[in-house]
Amino acid sequence: MVHAASVEIDITPPIGGKMAGYGARTEVSRGIHDPLKAQVLQIQVRDSSALIVTMDLLAIQAQFSQKVRAAISRETGVAEARIMLTCSHTHSGPQGFNLDDVILQESPDENLQEITLRKLAGASRAVGGLLQPVTLSLGYADGGGAGLNRNDALYGLSDQQVTVLRVDDLNGKPIAVLYNYGCHPTVMGSDNLFISADYPGAVRRCLSGVYPETVFQFANGSAGDVSTRFTRRSASFDEVERIGRIVAGAVLQAMNTAEPIEVDAIDDRWADVDLPLKEFPTIQEANELIQSLRVELTEKQKANAPAAEMRKIVTKTEGAEILLQQIKQFEGVKSLPARLQQLRIGPLSLVGVPGEPFSKTFLDIKERTRPKKIMLIGYANDCKGYFPESAPGLPGTYENFVSPFSIQTALNIKDTIIQMLKESK
Numbered sequence: 001m002v003h004a005a006s007v008e009i010d011i012t013p014p015i016g017g018k019m020a021g022y023g024a025r026t027e028v029s030r031g032i033h034d035p036l037k038a039q040v041l042q043i044q045v046r047d048s049s050a051l052i053v054t055m056d057l058l059a060i061q062a063q064f065s066q067k068v069r070a071a072i073s074r075e076t077g078v079a080e081a082r083i084m085l086t087c088s089h090t091h092s093g094p095q096g097f098n099l100d101d102v103i104l105q106e107s108p109d110e111n112l113q114e115i116t117l118r119k120l121a122g123a124s125r126a127v128g129g130l131l132q133p134v135t136l137s138l139g140y141a142d143g144g145g146a147g148l149n150r151n152d153a154l155y156g157l158s159d160q161q162v163t164v165l166r167v168d169d170l171n172g173k174p175i176a177v178l179y180n181y182g183c184h185p186t187v188m189g190s191d192n193l194f195i196s197a198d199y200p201g202a203v204r205r206c207l208s209g210v211y212p213e214t215v216f217q218f219a220n221g222s223a224g225d226v227s228t229r230f231t232r233r234s235a236s237f238d239e240v241e242r243i244g245r246i247v248a249g250a251v252l253q254a255m256n257t258a259e260p261i262e263v264d265a266i267d268d269r270w271a272d273v274d275l276p277l278k279e280f281p282t283i284q285e286a287n288e289l290i291q292s293l294r295v296e297l298t299e300k301q302k303a304n305a306p307a308a309e310m311r312k313i314v315t316k317t318e319g320a321e322i323l324l325q326q327i328k329q330f331e332g333v334k335s336l337p338a339r340l341q342q343l344r345i346g347p348l349s350l351v352g353v354p355g356e357p358f359s360k361t362f363l364d365i366k367e368r369t370r371p372k373k374i375m376l377i378g379y380a381n382d383c384k385g386y387f388p389e390s391a392p393g394l395p396g397t398y399e400n401f402v403s404p405f406s407i408q409t410a411l412n413i414k415d416t417i418i419q420m421l422k423e424s425k
Contacts, residue, residue, distance in 0.1 A: 002263050004167050005130035006041040006176035006215035009123045011055060011116055012195060013094040018107055020058040020098060021091025022190035023318060029094075033194040033237060034201045036093055038116075039217040040123045041167070041176050042078070043345055044131055048266040050082045050343050051127075052178060052350065053120060054217040056197040057087045059098040059383035062354070064113055069381075071121040076128050081268045084343055084352050086219050087379040090185045092196040098383060132169060138348060138373055139164040139258030141250040145231060146199070146243050147183030147223075149359065151312065151390075151397045153230035157359040158182070159222050161366075162247070163375050164254035165348065174214045177207070179251045180375045182221025182359065187228050187243055189235040196237070199228070202244020207251060216251075219377045222363070224356035224386050225399055230308050261373065263346030269424075273416045275336045275384060278406040286324040293317040312398075319401030326404050336404075338384055340413065342420050348373045349424055351417055352380025358389040358399075361410050369421045376417075387413060 012035045016028050036056035043050050051072060060068075069080045096109025097116075141162045149156025159182045167176040185198035197204070200218040207216050232239050281289070297313050305313075341352040351374060362376045386403035389410035 001133050002136060003044040003131040004042060004134040004176065005127045005132060006039060006167070006217070007123050007127045007130065008037055008039045008215045009119050010035050011038045011119055012036045013112055015195070017109065017112070018095040019193070020093055020095045020106060021186070025190040027193055029195050030193040031195070033196040036090070036195060036197055037201070037204070038120060038123065039215050040120070040127050041178060041215070041217060042124070042127045042131065043167070043266065045263055045266050049078045050266050050268070050345060051076070051078050051084070051124060052217065052343070053083065053085045053124070054219055055085070055087050056090050056201065057093050057097055058089055058091060059087050059379050060085065061098055062382035064097055065381045068117050068120055071117055072124040075121045075125040079268070081270060082266065082343060084341055084350065084377070085381050086352060086377050088185055088197065088200045088218050089220050089223060089379050090196065090198045090200065092188050092192055092194065092198055094195070132175075134175065135168050135170070135260060136263055136346070137166045137168070137258035137260045139166060139254035139256070141254035141257070143181050143183070143250050144246045146246040147226045147228050148230050149225055150184070150227040150229040151225060156225065157363060158226045159359045159363050162250040162254050164251055164258060165375065166255050166258045174211055174255065176215045176217065177251065177255060178217045178219060179254070180219045180221050180377060181247060181250070182223045182226050182362065182378070184223050184227035187232050187235060187240045188237070192235070196240070199240050199243040199247065202241045203248045203251065206245050206248035210252065219375065220379055221376055222357045222359045222361060223378055224358045224388070225390070226359060229311055261347055265346065267344040269342040269344070269420055271340045271416050271420055273338050273340055273412050275338050275409040275412065276406050277330055277333060277335055277404050280323075280327045280330070283324065283327055286320065286327060290317065290320045290324065293320050315398035316396065316401065319398035322402045330404055336384060338382065340416055340420065341381060342424070344424055348375065349421055350375045350377060351420070352377045353413060354380055354382035355384040356386045357413065358387060358410060360389045361387065361414050365414055365417050368418055372421055372424070374421060
C-alpha cells in the first residue's frame with residue numbers, strides 16, 4: 001500500500017527587499033500582488049519515503065539546498081538523498097538564495113534563508129502526520145503553446161508536454177497534483193515591483209477553484225530557451241492570469257486522462273556530471289561585440305521594432321555584457337562539477353537537473369528512453385545557470401552569451417540521465 005500527503009505553506013518575503021530575476025531591476029519590492037508558496041509532497045511505500053519540495057523562488061544554490069535537506073531529514077527521518085528541492089523560477093520573488101549567479105549578482109539574505117528553512121522543515125514534519133493510503137496515476141497533455149522558444153518562436157524547439165502525477169485518496173479525490181511543464185515564469189518584466197508567483201501562481205489559483213482541497217505543485221522543465229515572450233499580449237497581471245488558465249486547462253486534461261501506476265518501491269540515485277566551460281573570446285572581442293549590439297539596438301529603437309524583437313536584442317546586449325564579466329571570473333577554469341538526482345517512485349523516475357536545460361536536451365532524453373515514465377525537472381537542488389543546446393545555425397542569443405558552458409555540458413547531462421534511466425529497473 002502506498003501512503004502520501006501534501007501540505008502548502010506561505011513563503012512570501014517582507015516588502016522592501018531586493019527582487020530576483022532581472023539585472024535591470026534595481027528598486028526594492030513595493031507590495032505583494034499574490035503570495036509565494038511552497039509545497040511538500042511525501043510518498044511512502046512500506047518504510048521508504050521520498051519528499052518533493054516545490055517553491056515559488058527564482059533558484060537556490062547547493063549550499064542552501066544541503067542545509068534544507070539536512071534539516072528536513074532531521075525532522076522526518078527521510079534520507080537526505082530522497083529529498084528533492086525545486087524552484088518555479090519566478091522572476092518576481094526575493095533575492096537571497098541564488099548567490100553564486102554571475103548573471104544577476106544577488107545579495108545574500110541569511111535571515112530570509114533561515115526563516116524559509118524553518119518553514120520548509122516544519123511543513124515536512126507536519127506532512128508526515130497526514131499520510132494516508134493513496135493511489136497514484138500519471139497523465140499527459142499538450143501545454144497549448146503557453147510558452148514557445150524565446151529566440152525562434154516559429155522554428156525553435158519547445159517541449160509542450162505537461163506531465164502530471166496525480167495522488168488520490170481511496171475515494172478517488174485528488175489530494176495532491178505534481179505537474180511538470182517547461183517555461184520561464186516571466187510574464188511580468190523588470191519594471192514590476194510587486195511580489196508574485198507569475199503564471200504558476202495563476203495556474204494554482206485556477207486549479208484550486210476546481211479542486212479547493214487539493215495541493216498543486218509546479219516543477220519546471222526545460223525552460224532555458226522557453227518563455228512567454230512571443231505568446232503574452234502584455235506584461236500585466238491580467239496576462240499572468242490568461243497564461244495561467246491555458247496551462248491550468250492542460251493540467252486538468254492530464255488529470256482527467258491519467259492512468260494508474262503500480263508503485264512497489266522507492267529508490268534514489270545520484271550521478272556526478274562534469275560541466276565543461278566554453279572557449280571565451282578575448283576581452284577586446286567581447287567589447288567589440290557589445291558595441292555592435294548597442295548599434296543594432298539603437299537602430300531597432302529608431303525603427304519602432306515590435307516589443308518581442310526589442311526584447312531579443314535588449315537581452316542579447318545584456319548577455320554580451322555579462323559575457324565580459326565571465327571572461328574575467330572564469331580565467332583558468334576548465335569545468336565545474338554538478339550532481340543529478342533521480343527519485344524512482346515505482347515505474348516513475350523524477351530526474352532533477354541543477355540549472356536551466358534547453359528544450360532539445362529534454363526532448364532527446366524523452367525520445368531515447370521511451371517507453372520509460374519520466375518527469376524531467378530543472379532548477380533542482382542547485383542552479384548552475386543555462387545549459388545551452390541550440391539548433392545548428394541559430395545566431396548568438398542571450399542564453400548562449402551568459403552561459404559559461406559549452407554545448408558539451410548539455411551533452412554530458414543528457415548522456416548521464418539516459419544512462420541513469422536505462423540502468424533503472
